[in-house]
Amino acid sequence: MFTNAMGLILADNKKISLGELSGPRALSAMPFAGRYRIVDFVLSNMVNSGIKNVGILTYNKYKSLMDHLGTGSPWSLDRKNDGLHILPPYVNSEATNIAGDEEMAGIIDYLKTSRTTYVIVANSNVVLNTTFDDFIKKHEENGADISVMFNRDGTKYGNPSYIIETDESGFVKDMLFNPQKCSSNKSSLGILCLRRDLLIDLIAKQMAHGLSHFGVHSFVKMFDELKVSAYEYSGTVLRINNVKTYFDASMNLLNERIRNDLFWSGESVYTKVKDEAPTLYFENAQVSNSIVSDGCRIYGNVEESVLFRGVTIAKNTTIKNCVIMQDAHISENCHLENVILDKNAIVRPGIRLVGHRDFPVVIGKGAGI
Amino acid sequence: MAKADVVAMILAGGQGARLGVLTKKIAKPAVPFGSRYRIIDFPLSNCVNSGIENVGVLSQYQPLALNTYVGNGHPWDLDRHNCGAFILPPYQKSGKSDWYKGTANAIYQNMDFLDDCNPKYVVILSGDHIYKMNYAAMLKAHIEKGAEATIAVYEVPWEEAPRFGILNTSEGDEITEFVEKPAVPESNLASMGVYIFTWDVLRQALIEDENDETSNNDFGKNIIPRLLGQGSKLYAYRFSGYWKDVGTISSLWETNMDILDKPEDINLVDRAWRIYSRNPVKPSHYIGAEAQVIDSAMTDGCRIYGSVIHSVLSDSVIVEKGAVVKDCVLLPGVVVKAGAHLERCIVDFGTIIGENVKAGANVDGEGPYTNHKICSEGIVVFERGLEIKAGAVIPGNSMIDSDLEVSEEDNVIARTFRV
Numbered sequence: 001m002f003t004n005a006m007g008l009i010l011a012d013n014k015k016i017s018l019g020e021l022s023g024p025r026a027l028s029a030m031p032f033a034g035r036y037r038i039v040d041f042v043l044s045n046m047v048n049s050g051i052k053n054v055g056i057l058t059y060n061k062y063k064s065l066m067d068h069l070g071t072g073s074p075w076s077l078d079r080k081n082d083g084l085h086i087l088p089p090y091v092n093s094e095a096t097n098i099a100g101d102e103e104m105a106g107i108i109d110y111l112k113t114s115r116t117t118y119v120i121v122a123n124s125n126v127v128l129n130t131t132f133d134d135f136i137k138k139h140e141e142n143g144a145d146i147s148v149m150f151n152r153d154g155t156k157y158g159n160p161s162y163i164i165e166t167d168e169s170g171f172v173k174d175m176l177f178n179p180q181k182c183s184s185n186k187s188s189l190g191i192l193c194l195r196r197d198l199l200i201d202l203i204a205k206q207m208a209h210g211l212s213h214f215g216v217h218s219f220v221k222m223f224d225e226l227k228v229s230a231y232e233y234s235g236t237v238l239r240i241n242n243v244k245t246y247f248d249a250s251m252n253l254l255n256e257r258i259r260n261d262l263f264w265s266g267e268s269v270y271t272k273v274k275d276e277a278p279t280l281y282f283e284n285a286q287v288s289n290s291i292v293s294d295g296c297r298i299y300g301n302v303e304e305s306v307l308f309r310g311v312t313i314a315k316n317t318t319i320k321n322c323v324i325m326q327d328a329h330i331s332e333n334c335h336l337e338n339v340i341l342d343k344n345a346i347v348r349p350g351i352r353l354v355g356h357r358d359f360p361v362v363i364g365k366g367a368g369i
Numbered sequence: 370m371a372k373a374d375v376v377a378m379i380l381a382g383g384q385g386a387r388l389g390v391l392t393k394k395i396a397k398p399a400v401p402f403g404s405r406y407r408i409i410d411f412p413l414s415n416c417v418n419s420g421i422e423n424v425g426v427l428s429q430y431q432p433l434a435l436n437t438y439v440g441n442g443h444p445w446d447l448d449r450h451n452c453g454a455f456i457l458p459p460y461q462k463s464g465k466s467d468w469y470k471g472t473a474n475a476i477y478q479n480m481d482f483l484d485d486c487n488p489k490y491v492v493i494l495s496g497d498h499i500y501k502m503n504y505a506a507m508l509k510a511h512i513e514k515g516a517e518a519t520i521a522v523y524e525v526p527w528e529e530a531p532r533f534g535i536l537n538t539s540e541g542d543e544i545t546e547f548v549e550k551p552a553v554p555e556s557n558l559a560s561m562g563v564y565i566f567t568w569d570v571l572r573q574a575l576i577e578d579e580n581d582e583t584s585n586n587d588f589g590k591n592i593i594p595r596l597l598g599q600g601s602k603l604y605a606y607r608f609s610g611y612w613k614d615v616g617t618i619s620s621l622w623e624t625n626m627d628i629l630d631k632p633e634d635i636n637l638v639d640r641a642w643r644i645y646s647r648n649p650v651k652p653s654h655y656i657g658a659e660a661q662v663i664d665s666a667m668t669d670g671c672r673i674y675g676s677v678i679h680s681v682l683s684d685s686v687i688v689e690k691g692a693v694v695k696d697c698v699l700l701p702g703v704v705v706k707a708g709a710h711l712e713r714c715i716v717d718f719g720t721i722i723g724e725n726v727k728a729g730a731n732v733d734g735e736g737p738y739t740n741h742k743i744c745s746e747g748i749v750v751f752e753r754g755l756e757i758k759a760g761a762v763i764p765g766n767s768m769i770d771s772d773l774e775v776s777e778e779d780n781v782i783a784r785t786f787r788v
Contacts, residue, residue, distance in 0.1 A: 034653030035669070073443070263652040273444070273648045277637035278404030278666040278681075280629070285663050293653040294405065294668055295638065307653075 003050035005118035005136055006082075006196065008107070009042055010216065011058040011065055015160040016125055019243050020364040021342060026058060028124035029065040030240070031325050031343070033253055033262075034293040034308050037068050038240060040271045041127045041262075042191075046120060047075045048267035049132040053082035055110050057214060059089050059103065068272050075270045085110060104207045107214060111200050119199050123190030123216050127238040127249060129266040132193070135231055139193045144229030147193040148172065148220050151232065154185035157239040162188040162217050164230055172228040175220055189233060190216045236261035247340060247360045250306050250323045254289050276309050284315065300330075308343075321357065339363065373423040373452055375508065376488040377416045378479070380472050381409060381496035382429030387617045389743035390752035390770045391717055395434035397616070398496030401683045401700045401718075403628050403637065405668040406646045407438060408615060411501070412494045413445045413454070414644045419504040423452040423486055426496075427475045429459055429468060444647045457482060471586030477575040488568050493588065495562040499624050499635065500612040501642050507606045508565055517570040517601040520544065520593070521563035521608050533559035534589045536605050544603040547593045558605055561612060564588060570601060611635045619745050622715060625681045625698045628666050649684040649701065659690065675705070692722075696730070702788065706759070713765065716751040719788035723759035726781075730765045737775040738767035754788040757781050 012026040021030065028039035039056070046054055054077060058065060065086070071077075072084030087110055089103050111119065118139070120132050139147040148164065155161045155178075163182045165174040176182055202219060211218070220228055236258050238249035252258050263269065276295025281287065287302045295310040300317035310327040313319055317334040324330070328341045331349040338355035341347070342365040351369050355361035363369060385397025392400065398409035409426070416424050424447060428435050435456075441447075442454025457479050459468050469475035476483075476493065483491065490511065492504050502521070511519040522536055530551070537546040537556045547560070574592050578584050584591045596603060611634040613624040627634060637644060651670025656662055661676040670685035675692035682688075686699045689707040697711050702719040705711060709722045712729035716722065730747030744750060747765030751757070755771060761781040763769065771785045 259652075259655065268650040269652065270650055275444075275643050275645050275648070277644075278628075278668045279654070280632060281662045281665045281667075283664055287656045287662055288660060289658040290656050291653045292656060297638070302656075 003133065003136065004116050005049070005051055005120050005132070005193070006111075006114045006116045007043075007046040007051045007054035008111075008119055008121045009039065009046075009054065009056045010121075010123050010214065011039065011056050011062060012060070013123060013125055013160075014213075016241055018240075018246055020362050021243065021246070021340065022061075024061070024365050025064040026061045027240070028056075029062075029068055030246070031308060032127065032240075032246075032250070034291045034306055035274075036269060036271045037065075038127060039065070039068070039124050040269055041129065042122045042124055043075050043077075044267065044269045045128070045130055045132065046122075047077065047270065049120075049136075051120065051132075052077070052079060053085075053114055053116065055085045055087050055107075057087045057103075057107065062086070062088055070272065074272050082114070104203050104212060104214060108200055108203055111196055111203075114196060116196055118193055119196045121192040121194070121199070121216055121219075125240050126189050126191070127240065127262065128189070128233070128235060129262050129269060130233065130235055131267065132191075135191075135193055138231055139229065142170070142229050143227065144171070145194065145198060145226040146219055146222070147229045147231050149189040149191040149231050149233050150186045151189060151234065151237050152185045153187040153237065153239065155179065155182065155187070157187075157241050157245050159241065161241075162190070162220065164188055164220070166230045170230050172220060172223040172230050175217065175223065177217070186230065186232075188217065188220065189237065192216055192219060193231075194219070238262075243340070243360065243362060244358060247323065247338075251304070251321065253291055253306060254304055274309055300332075314349075321360075323360075342367070345369070373486045373488050375421050375490045375492060376423045376425065376483060376486045377412075377421045377492040377494055377504070378425045378427060378457075378476055378483075379409065379412050379416075379494045379496050380427050380475060381435060382427050382432075382469050382475060383497070384430040385497065385616060387743065388621065389618060389740070389750055389768050391618075391621075391715070391750060392431070393770075394431055394753060396428060396430045396432060396496075399435040399438050400615075400621070402499065402615065402621070403625060403635075404666045404681050404683055405648075406644055408499065409435070409439070409496045410445075410644050410646045411499055412496060413439075413442075413447070414642075415500075415502050415504060416492075416494075417445050417447065417645070418642050419502075419506075421492065421504060422447065422449055423488070425455050425457045425479060425482055427457050427469065427479065429475070432456075432458060438647055440647070445645045455482065471584075471591075472588045473575060473578055473584075473592045474586035476571075477579050477586070480572070480575070483568065483572070491566050491568050491571055493564040493566065497616050498562065498612060498614055500561075500608075501610060501635065501639075501644070502563065502608060502612075504563070504565070507563070507608075510606050511565045511567075511604070514541075514604050515602065516565075516604040517567050518593070518596055518603045519565045519606050520603065521561040522558040522605040523561050523608055523612050525557050525559045527554065527557050530554035530557045530559065536560055538605050542605040542607065544593075544597065544605055547589065547597065549589060558607075560589065561608060562589075563608075565606075570596070618715065618743055618748055618750055622698060622713070622746075622748050626679070626696070628681060629664050629679055651684055657690070660688075675707075700753075711749075713747050714749045714751065717753035719754050719786075720751045721756040722751075723757045723761065723783065725760045726757050726763070728757075728761070728763035728767075732762055732764040734764045736764050736767060737779040738763065738769050738773065738781070740768040740770075741766055743768050754786050756783040756786070758783045 011028040077084035279296040293309040308326040381398040385392040447454035654671035657674035664679040667682040674690040680697040683701040706724040708725040712731040
């Protein structure tokens with residue numbers, strides 16, 4: 001209720017690419033689950049924990065993220081005090097490249113404006129619905145310098161993975177990056193809790209050592225000098241590390257238990273409002289085991305798919321195991337299977353597109369097929 | 370408050386008694402409509418889309434839901450610094466205080482609000498119609514004709530004219546007479562309840578009307594005839610788009626069905642004239658593996674495992690496996706349990722229809738809840754926050770009202786709860 005923490009979200013991850021899908025946008029701005037962007041989950045988790053000051057660290061491709069976040073009003077972060085802060089890279093007029101230590105200096109300046117004791121730092125490649133109250137409480141209780149959230153996914157979501165090993169009292173004693181073989185299945189979720197003043201010190205120290213890039217796991221790696229506590233999260237987590245895991249995560253939403261864990265048993269997940277019309281199902285529509293968002297017009301068949309807002313599925317067309325993003329239009333007599341169709345894509349009549357469950361066909365934003 | 374050329378006033382204080390239990394707890398303009406809207410979204414969105422950013426919402430009857438819904442006007446972009454949406458309830462004055470006695474009196478009591486805005490024109494709207502209309506085009510006609518008042522009219526079929534307030538006009542659509550529900554109509558131009566007045570003319574008429582103790586303080590009954598009597602220039606403005614009154618159970622049901630049967634008429638997908646609403650914070654809807662959804666409209670948060678045929682579902686409705694929902698209007702949060710079969714039912718907020726309930730036009734006969742005054746055409750209306758007993762059988766034209774006294778064996782309500 002009276003959370004003494006602020007939030008810092010890393011909008012992108014240089015180690016993660018979703019191919020054509022991440023061409024036009026930062027990872028956190030990736031559309032997900034019909035009406036959300038990935039960032040909505042971590043942002044809602046923070047807001048639902050009572051955090052009122054959130055900084056979002058970007059370094060490029062942040063236009064679509066900024067369009068999405070706006071003033072922060074959907075997350076009740078359009079505040080006179082605190083609120084939402086998008087932190088684009090600092091570029092001073094003489095600098096020719098963006099990746100100098102301006103990025104780090106900018107974060108320090110921002111952290112100094114807050115008065116909270118703690119900071120929750122989070123990557124944006126995980127989807128989960130939780131609050132951080134217990135995480136912060138445990139962090140206070142066990143006297144750790146840094147706490148890192150993990151679950152037992154091991155390396156099954158592929159790279160990048162950060163596998164941690166802990167001692168008997170739950171403190172990190174080793175961390176392995178993308179290990180071939182590992183003795184632990186404890187995989188970091190890229191979510192940290194630490195004191196704000198400590199974070200400022202650590203960033204200053206990293207800058208002094210010539211580091212210019214801010215990374216969550218660079219702090220976990222300091223387990224030799226600092227007490228780094230591992231906090232297990234046992235709820236549903238979907239990790240998005242590449243196109244396959246993005247597709248898997250989308251298909252996992254059709255699982256009732258996962259959907260309930262993410263949307264119905266915890267707090268609300270907030271997102272930008274679009275004011276679309278209700279979705280209309282016409283006379284011959286056949287839809288089964290699918291997630292459908294507002295503003296769709298469905299004349300054809302939809303099976304085991306995720307439809308974003310404003311999608312049209314024309315007559316005699318079948319969509320199976322597909323992720324169809326906002327305002328895509330699929331004409332008559334088409335058959336799409338294992339396809340990810342990005343925003344505004346148009347599929348002309350009679351097209352057949354079949355991907356494999358492990359290698360979905362990806363059609364880029366605004367493409368015409 | 371900043372000055373504004375145009376101010377719109379939405380009359381949203383009426384009870385809407387003909388909607389029966391649907392307006393027991395909320396004012397009519399706050400009644401959900403068309404899956405993701407409330408009735409008041411239409412006049413509010415029309416205002417914003419017409420460029421009118423100063424909107425007073427006059428509330429009186431059961432104002433909590435309406436006031437919460439309109440809030441600071443944010444969903445309609447009406448949270449502005451110098452203008453925006455203003456909820457205007459009746460208030461206590463140092464002299465004589467009163468409830469809003471009539472539509473004209475409601476505006477009269479908010480004279481200070483209007484004087485502060487000091488507009489040239491005032492648009493008077495009602496909160497009980499579904500339509501998309503550009504008030505700016507109407508205002509243009511009002512100015513071009515040099516009118517003192519302009520009334521939007523809709524050509525209704527001649528046989529229906531006796532149900533409406535009818536305007537008789539001369540050449541050039543100048544209004545000569547206003548007749549409320551004429552037995553033998555001289556014209557088929559029905560008043561839409563959309564008025565534009567030149568403010569100083571209306572201001573004077575409101576003061577005179579207030580001083581007339583015999584007046585009902587109503588726009589149609591008093592203000593318009595008064596202005597006509599004084600020789601003011603009143604013009605009719607013909608509107609030919611989609612326009613429906615949703616003041617009765619049957620018209621509310623029918624207008625919801627129009628979204629399915631004639632989606633192009635109201636055209637909710639038109640991005641150039643969006644209808645804005647306060648959005649529920651719910652995930653996209655889910656259609657189960659064995660579900661059937663045809664000829665229907667639905668929105669966020671619905672979870673469908675049964676059959677939904679030709680129905681309009683608001684957010685967060687659950688239809689369980691084996692349940693059949695046909696020709697229904699289900700309002701937010703309704704749950705239809707397994708095996709229930711509903712036809713032509715309007716179910717209000719959160720009500721739980723028990724397992725194997727049979728209700729609606731598919732059940733003949735009469736029962737203790739039969740209510741021909743409110744319900745017709747086989748429509749059954751359920752109050753909000755009820756749990757209907759499993760296996761209950763409810764014939765068409767019934768209104769399930771928790772305040773109705775019925776014998777224990779006839780009672781179909783297992784419990785009531787707050788939603």
